[in-house]
Amino acid sequence: MDAPPAASTRRGRQRLRERLLDGFEGRTGLLRFWHLQRQHTVPAKLPWYYYLGSLLLLFAAIQVATGILLLLYYEPTPSAAHESVARIISEVRFGWIVRSLHYWSSHAMVATLLLHLARVFLTASFKRPRELTWMLGVGLLLTVLGFAFTGYLLPWEQAAFWGTTVGSGIAGQAPWLGPFLKAMLRGGAQVGGATLTRFFALHVMLLPAALLVLLAAHLALVWKHGPSEPLARLAGTGAARDRRVRFFPVQARKEAAVACFVFAALLLWVAWRAAPLGDPADPLRTPEHVKPEWYFLFSYQALKYIPSRALPGGISTFQVAVLAQALPLLALLLWPYLERSPERRWRRRRAALSLFFLALLALLVLTYLGVYAGKTEPIFGIAVS
Amino acid sequence: MLTRRTFLDRLRHWLLGILGLSGLAGVAGYLYPPALRRRGEPLLLANAAELKAGEGRLFDYYGEPAILLHGQEAPRALSLVCTHLGCSVRWQPKEGRFVCPCHRGIFDADGNVLAGPPPAPLERLRVQVQGNHLLVG
Numbered sequence: 001m002d003a004p005p006a007a008s009t010r011r012g013r014q015r016l017r018e019r020l021l022d023g024f025e026g027r028t029g030l031l032r033f034w035h036l037q038r039q040h041t042v043p044a045k046l047p048w049y050y051y052l053g054s055l056l057l058l059f060a061a062i063q064v065a066t067g068i069l070l071l072l073y074y075e076p077t078p079s080a081a082h083e084s085v086a087r088i089i090s091e092v093r094f095g096w097i098v099r100s101l102h103y104w105s106s107h108a109m110v111a112t113l114l115l116h117l118a119r120v121f122l123t124a125s126f127k128r129p130r131e132l133t134w135m136l137g138v139g140l141l142l143t144v145l146g147f148a149f150t151g152y153l154l155p156w157e158q159a160a161f162w163g164t165t166v167g168s169g170i171a172g173q174a175p176w177l178g179p180f181l182k183a184m185l186r187g188g189a190q191v192g193g194a195t196l197t198r199f200f201a202l203h204v205m206l207l208p209a210a211l212l213v214l215l216a217a218h219l220a221l222v223w224k225h226g227p228s229e230p231l232a233r234l235a236g237t238g239a240a241r242d243r244r245v246r247f248f249p250v251q252a253r254k255e256a257a258v259a260c261f262v263f264a265a266l267l268l269w270v271a272w273r274a275a276p277l278g279d280p281a282d283p284l285r286t287p288e289h290v291k292p293e294w295y296f297l298f299s300y301q302a303l304k305y306i307p308s309r310a311l312p313g314g315i316s317t318f319q320v321a322v323l324a325q326a327l328p329l330l331a332l333l334l335w336p337y338l339e340r341s342p343e344r345r346w347r348r349r350r351a352a353l354s355l356f357f358l359a360l361l362a363l364l365v366l367t368y369l370g371v372y373a374g375k376t377e378p379i380f381g382i383a384v385s
Numbered sequence: 386m387l388t389r390r391t392f393l394d395r396l397r398h399w400l401l402g403i404l405g406l407s408g409l410a411g412v413a414g415y416l417y418p419p420a421l422r423r424r425g426e427p428l429l430l431a432n433a434a435e436l437k438a439g440e441g442r443l444f445d446y447y448g449e450p451a452i453l454l455h456g457q458e459a460p461r462a463l464s465l466v467c468t469h470l471g472c473s474v475r476w477q478p479k480e481g482r483f484v485c486p487c488h489r490g491i492f493d494a495d496g497n498v499l500a501g502p503p504p505a506p507l508e509r510l511r512v513q514v515q516g517n518h519l520l521v522g
Contacts, residue, residue: 169471188418189448286473290487308504316504
């Protein structure tokens, strides 16, 4: 006896779906790949600070999406840049939200990246076999700072113009290669139209390409090695210590929930405080007390305390100080090879942790002084220059 | 003993290395701003010799702000780019000095450092008088 027409149609549809899926799988192998990824497990009950990495992915996605939307209206020339950003804010529908999201998310991204770096350091998650994951992470930090430095100039504001003048001036003070580096950044003797074109090209072409490559490699290694065991679990015993859960869907769902919460908080922040737009750049009017953005303030403030004296070889103490600022970065990059012991517990890492907290203290004090530099009233009785 | 195969392998590596470095040098040459390459060529300032003693005239020296000052003797030209971090210094004619508003660097009328963080004097540009015109650089 023949099957009823409805059942036959259902079977026909199922056969078609199977054939399509088989054809797709035969050509890509993606279904088998996906099936394998679903077996991936992570330690159960990861603490909150293990979610910072996925938050960085959220901020990166916001930056890409809002960046593409801004590109549709932004004009990268000195005469039109500031006006085009003002037009995005005032005339384009929802333009102020898009620009504010791009602006605040970039600050949040730098802050989260620094917190993520501190977390990985404090939990010693960079140790074998995750040395390369750490180094790629430091590369990502530099790329994000590159985004911040180049993006700062694009609205062609007065503060950004002179901040870039000083920033590229610092690069120009590096011994031997400095003047060449400065010329490459500025595209001329001074910050001007050529600088804007170069920074725009870096911001929307070169740095995204670098970010894509570094991020893909970083994530592949994170996936391969999994998150490091939280320190609290290392101290525990029994079944609770070894409990693991599947990443898909258990952990992925939790991370998505946190990302949704943070995105909602960011939207609220944007609604409360839209991104500011300062006066247009005026190359003929140098403002008093030029300062870079908060994440470069510590370096800028530290350089102020270096007296400039001539040294043998035609270089000055100031130039040596500029070069010396690259050393902590180099140490950060190579840290997994400087702290080689496999020990992860705090009481066995006293030297590394003391160094970390000393560096953090210096960073916070210098940033604080940088924020208040140029203010007339003294801080704790000390006049800050 | 160096075999023919090893020799050819080494030769290939050297040639590829030289080719790669030449390519990099080409890219660096492309990126280096042409305006800076021209810097040093004399720049003609028309009717500049008419400047009276104590007067100053701002001009653009290959993308950099510069000033021509006429003192008691011959005219002199100085770059207005602060030697500390590259901000533009301001000429204060009454005090006869240059002040950098960024970090309070102070220079005298000849560009020598009087106070503040600048590590070197303001760059002095060579001035040649040609009739009523001046050649700077």
